[in-house]
Amino acid sequence: MAGPAGGSRGRDAPASTVPYAELHCHSAFSFLDGASQPEDLVEEAVRLGLSALAFTDHDGLYGVVRFAEAAREVGLRTVFGAEISLGARAPRAGETDPGGDHLLVLARDPEGYRRLARLLSDAHLASGEKGRLVAEPEACARAAGGHWQVLTGCRKGTVPRALARSGPADAGAALAELAELFGRENVAVELADHAHPLDSARNDALAELARAARLPLVATGNVHYAAPGAARLAAAMAASPATRGGKRASAFRRKMNRREFG
Secondary structure (H helix, E strand, O other), X not given: OOOOOOXXXXXXXXXXXXXXXXXXXXXXXXXXXXXXXXXXXXXXHHHOOOOEEEEOOEOOOOOHHHHHHXXXXXXXXXXXXXXXXXXXXXXXXXXXXXXXXXXXXXXXXXXXXXXXXXXXXXXXXXXXXOOOOOOOHHHHHHHHOOOEEEEOOOOOEHHHHHHHHHOHHHHHHHHHHHXXXXXXXXXXXXXXXXXXXXXXXXXXXXXXXHHHHOXXXXXXXXXXXXXXXXXXXXXXXXXXXXXXXXXXXXXXXHHOXXXXXX
């Protein structure tokens, strides 16, 4: 996608595409994590012919007005959501790699959006600390009321994290817990591939878990910027809370590799 650091104007959109909606996307409103403005993400989504774009910043709906206005101007269908930090002990912006599990939720309808906005507001107020919210899976499930679609999320989602830590059995238990909390009809297993060495094996294991649980699969880009040219900016932003030399910066460049659309 074409972003502020981008230089991707020369990337030609494919002549023909399989219908695809990006359901996991962070903007610069995911502070020190996303690197592109909402308008740039929308512009590139349209150029690539995406059928819809979800807006899922961390722990808030800060950029949704700009996102919605930009999408309305070009006729792009939108999905509103958020990636909620569960059990966060400190503000996200204060740590290089914040702890806690993540929960990726998408509002199914206006009622789902209203419920999400209220949950986020209540969770931030409960913490009493700027940039940190108090949210637990059970509270999220009560707030959802069947109006959210839940994805298993990134490496910090409860299912991928259990898979990496303990293997398929514990990951299957974590997936079953999500399905019980939110309803089987409201849970899907997310797959994303950023050309990291372990991505293929992890996705194969997640796909097998979904098959065994009879839950749908969703492919996402877990997008953090619009164009490949913004990868270094995104890595620098992600590493900036603890600037401790080139080795750490290099690690974040690898982490943020291929987080654009397309």
